[in-house]
Amino acid sequence: MNTVKVPDIIVSRLPVYLRALQRMSDAGVVSTSSQELGEKVGISAAQIRKDLSQFGEFGKQGTGYYIPFLIERLSKILKVEQVWDVAVVGMGELGHAIVRYQGFGNRGFRVVMCFDSDPGKIGNLVCANQSDCTFVIRDTKDLVRDIRESNVKLAMLCTPASAAQEVADQLVEAGVRGILNYAPLRLIVPASVKVQHIDPAIYLQRMTFYID
Amino acid sequence: MNTVKVPDIIVSRLPVYLRALQRMSDAGVVSTSSQELGEKVGISAAQIRKDLSQFGEFGKQGTGYYIPFLIERLSKILKVEQVWDVAVVGMGELGHAIVRYQGFGNRGFRVVMCFDSDPGKIGNLVCANQSDCTFVIRDTKDLVRDIRESNVKLAMLCTPASAAQEVADQLVEAGVRGILNYAPLRLIVPASVKVQHIDPAIYLQRMTFYID
DNA sequence: TAAACTTTGTGTTGAATTGCACAAAATCGG
DNA sequence: CCGATTTTGTGCAATTCAACACAAAGTTTA
Numbered sequence A, B: 001m002n003t004v005k006v007p008d009i010i011v012s013r014l015p016v017y018l019r020a021l022q023r024m025s026d027a028g029v030v031s032t033s034s035q036e037l038g039e040k041v042g043i044s045a046a047q048i049r050k051d052l053s054q055f056g057e058f059g060k061q062g063t064g065y066y067i068p069f070l071i072e073r074l075s076k077i078l079k080v081e082q083v084w085d086v087a088v089v090g091m092g093e094l095g096h097a098i099v100r101y102q103g104f105g106n107r108g109f110r111v112v113m114c115f116d117s118d119p120g121k122i123g124n125l126v127c128a129n130q131s132d133c134t135f136v137i138r139d140t141k142d143l144v145r146d147i148r149e150s151n152v153k154l155a156m157l158c159t160p161a162s163a164a165q166e167v168a169d170q171l172v173e174a175g176v177r178g179i180l181n182y183a184p185l186r187l188i189v190p191a192s193v194k195v196q197h198i199d200p201a202i203y204l205q206r207m208t209f210y211i212d
Numbered sequence C: 001t002a003a004a005c006t007t008t009g010t011g012t013t014g015a016a017t018t019g020c021a022c023a024a025a026a027t028c029g030g
Numbered sequence D: 001c002c003g004a005t006t007t008t009g010t011g012c013a014a015t016t017c018a019a020c021a022c023a024a025a026g027t028t029t030a
Helices: A008-026 A034-041 A045-053 A067-077 A093-100 A140-150 A161-173 A200-208 B008-026 B034-041 B045-053 B067-077 B093-100 B140-150 B161-173 B200-208
Strands: A064-066 A084-089 A109-116 A135-139 A154-157 A178-181 A194-197 B064-066 B084-089 B109-116 B135-139 B154-157 B178-181 B194-197
Touching (some): A008 A034, A034 A045, A034 A064, A084 A093, A084 A140, A093 B093, A109 A140, A135 A140, A154 A161, A161 A178, A200 B084, A200 B154, A200 B178, B034 B064, B084 B093, B084 B140, B084 B161, B135 B140
Parallel strands (some): A084 A154, A109 A135, A178 A194, B109 B135, B154 B178, B178 B194
């Protein structure tokens, strides 16, 4: 079942399915079809069925998919039945916004620590909400030790481009296995570490091409 | 030259090339090869040459590409020789971070107005930097009028999921042609409007799949 | 100048991805 | 209970995308 390697492009669609299913579930819907799900996510019904069939048979002919079951299976496949601890490095505007934003919890992630190298920021508190200031900005010098000790496997990199590769190297050394990179450059990391990119300017430029 | 439709997947790579070229240029490098550029962006040299050849012949055999010229051509192709005005809707943590962040300027974009529907926020100032508070949070009720009057064609949508589709409809009505959507759902818009998605949780879930 | 390199642009081949179509299985209506 | 309907999972065909390979054009070296 999982012996043959699943193409990356299929894996990349699974979180999209999961998100739509969770939304439907929150709205009280308990079952759906590949047709209906496809309309919600903008992917053909056949594509969805093929993707899911890579991991087993989750649906029933004539009925479709039972949403709670499919959510459970997709969560397990993506390993988000557990909640992953995440570290944030670089506490500029973006880093602050991410730490304060508490919306990842129900998607399988929670921020547990944050770092900066600016002496003017180290030791400052970041308030997650008005009553609760849980986060102390740590010194990036302690990053390798702190992350390794707390066994954090994911990080969001929000430093300027100039510091990004150096921080990435430290994250790798600390045992991090996935980096969500907000710095505008490609990071060089070992193949065992996954990197995903978020660069708003790139997305904007992908749209302006199409505007007369 | 541009008579045959350029595949989306090629368009999506152009901003990545441009970003790397601008970085090289900033570092004082004036020429490069498809080989070298490919190593920087993680794409094969042949792929880069094929992509660029869709738009003309920009390189020279034996020498490679003259960076200032290639930057100019790519900027023109992506229509970012001009600076695009962008509106931000939804002034939560993320919206604030985006408005305060002034790093889009040299990529072809600048935030010019922002909106929220919360009466407690409307009229508040958002400081872009310590000395200069340029942005007043406008009422989303005025969105269609204000955006149309100022001829803004791009927007970043940072509202909660529950408000996103309604806001998107208004943006379309106001004449916006590209929406960078941070809300965790797919927006339904006419084909003439482009949407790009940014959902950090989805990127994180694409990585956890690969972590034992 | 001439030979050895370098590098582009592109025709061709091969691989990956998507779309189509349908048998099989389940439900529904009367 | 049975025919009509819905919907899955999947083999096959079509299309899209990426890799390969090389002639042509330019540069460098001696």
